[in-house]
Amino acid sequence: VQLQASGGGLVQAGGSLRVSCAASGRTGSTYLVGWFRQAPWKERESVAAISRSDGASHYADSVKGRFTISRDSAKNTVHLQMNSLQPEDTAVYYCAARLGAWRGAYYTGVSDYPYWGQGTLVTVSS
16 A cells, blocks of 8 residues: 655645645555644644545544545545644644554554555644
């Protein structure tokens, strides 16, 4: 499974950006894609995740109401629309994948996802 992230950049506080993650390889039709972020000197944290098959999604409390995760199943691509960005959202954003479906709980840990893309930098200026 290969993941290609794109779409980061520089934006002013209050602005919007969309990052995307294209999956390829032997993913099958049922897998999960999660977005994580890592700010300088901080641990990598879950931002949002979605099921490719049915669109069920989960968000971290810090981004609820501001970020929206969606999928384009035909293109095996997952988007993260980020609105009302704040300087504290500045981080390298990574997408990750896990084969299979949600099983009783949402997977939000780094170790829950065996496949990772390269990061894309999102910088929010104040």
